[in-house]
Amino acid sequence: MLLATGAVEDARALYDALTREYPTLVQAVYGLGRALSELHQNAAAVEQLARAIELAPEYGSAHYALGLAYRDLGDETAARRHVAESERTAGRQPPVDDPLMRDVHALRTDPRAREMRAFRLQLEGRVLESIEQYEQALANDPDLVQAHLNLINLYTQTGQADQAERHYRRVMSLNPNIADAHYSYAALQFQRGQRAESEAALLQALEINPAHYEARFSLGVLYEAQGRSGEAIRQHELALSHKPNGVGAHVRLGRLLLRQGEVTRGLASIEAGLTPESxxxxxxxxxxxxxxxxxxxxxxxxxxxxxxxxxxxxxxxxxxxxxxxxxxxxxx
Structure with a gap:
């Protein structure tokens, strides 16, 4: 979610700060590499992703991201090597870093340090602790946009819709032109069963950033649920034009095509969704x-x-x- 285009520069800055603070935090090094890739800074992305693999040689997602970065640089040999490694190491995650060092750094109470602490906890899946740290950071600096964005997602994830909406409204007051905020709000509205509001938020996200893969894919899923198959197919095709390795869009598109009797295209699309392995x-x-x-x-x-x-x-x-x-x- 942090790397969805529209908030990617904020994500890059946060990952960069984290890697400076915690240079062996593999998830942060990987996140920085992904953010740099999204910003088309491919040489810098390769450097960070290679570092992540040095720290965690069996980190499948890092191998896959590095393969894509090499592909974008035109190095097909290296790209194939790392994509193959990603298939071998699929699903493997790096270990959590030293808890003693986490406790030492947690003693720092300035808002930016708390935001980084919250993000670190979020990376580790410690949702409630992450929420607490983000809220404490915002208590001292209510204008931390990325913290608000992350809390929209975390509160949606934990079923706290009113809190999620509160942070969405705050982001809108700070900057209404963040595509990822509207995308996150669409997810909240979908969870509430408010389909029309969800669609409106997705369309707003796409108006700001037409290349937002997650919003395109979600709009396709929404249209499919409403029986609007032709529009769903169009959205999944557009999503794949921006992210050719989008697993979800490949599989959903394939199913829709098969239902319409387009067997060859449908099967090929689902097969394309088999990589990366998960x-x-x-x-x-x-x-x-x-x-x-x-x-x-x-x-x-x-x-x-x-x-x-x-x-x-x-x-x-x-x-x-x-x-x-x-x-x-x-x-x-």
Whole structure:
């Protein structure tokens, strides 16, 4: 969320401050590299992402991001090497840093230090502690825009809609032209069941920044839920024009195309969503097996089932493993 275009410069500044404060915090080094990539500063991005991998050699997401950065620099050999590494190390995360050092730095109480502390906790998934630190930072400096943006998301995540809206309103009073703020507000409204308000916020985000992938993708999902398939397809296609490796848009687009009878394009789109690998990948493979089975392509269906089974075992998705094994047994 922090790297969604529209708030990316703020994110870069925050990650940069974090890496200066905590030079071995892998998540921050990785985040800085991602932000630099979004800003098309590819050489600097490669430097930071390579640092992240030095600190955590099995960090799959960092390998993938580095592969994309090398691709943008035109180094296809290095790009392929790191994308391959990302597939091997998919889902692996770096360890949390030294808790003693966290406690020492937590003694600092200036707003910027608290904001960085909050962000660090957010990276580690410690949501309630992160919220507390952001709020304390804002108590001393109510104009920290990125803190407000992060709290919109954290309060939405924890089901505290009124608090999320309060921070959205504050961002609007500081700067109404931040696409990511409208995107986050759309997510809040969607969670509330306010579809029209969610659509309006997404359209506002896209008016500010037409290349906002998350907003395009979410608008496509919203249109799909409303039965507006043609508009949903258009939004997913636009999302992929800005982010060709957007897994969600590839898979959603593929499903829609298959429903309309465009088999070749639909299957190809879902297959494109299999990279980068994640715990969702075997689910998508299972879908592909089902689609092939419906088309009477038994051999291809079995191949996808076996690939999905292998990957589901790797990610310990026991319910999916059991479902696939039942399918394979019934096919005999």
């Amino acid at each position: 715990p969702e990948t075997p689910v998508f493979m299972y879908e592909l097996a089902d689609f092939h089975a419906r088309l009477g392509r038994g051999d291809q269906a079995e191949q996808w089932l076996r690939r999905a089974h292998e990957l589901a075992l790797q990610y310990d998705l026991q319910d999916l493993v059991a479902a696939i094994e039942r399918e394979l047994q019934s096919a005999r």
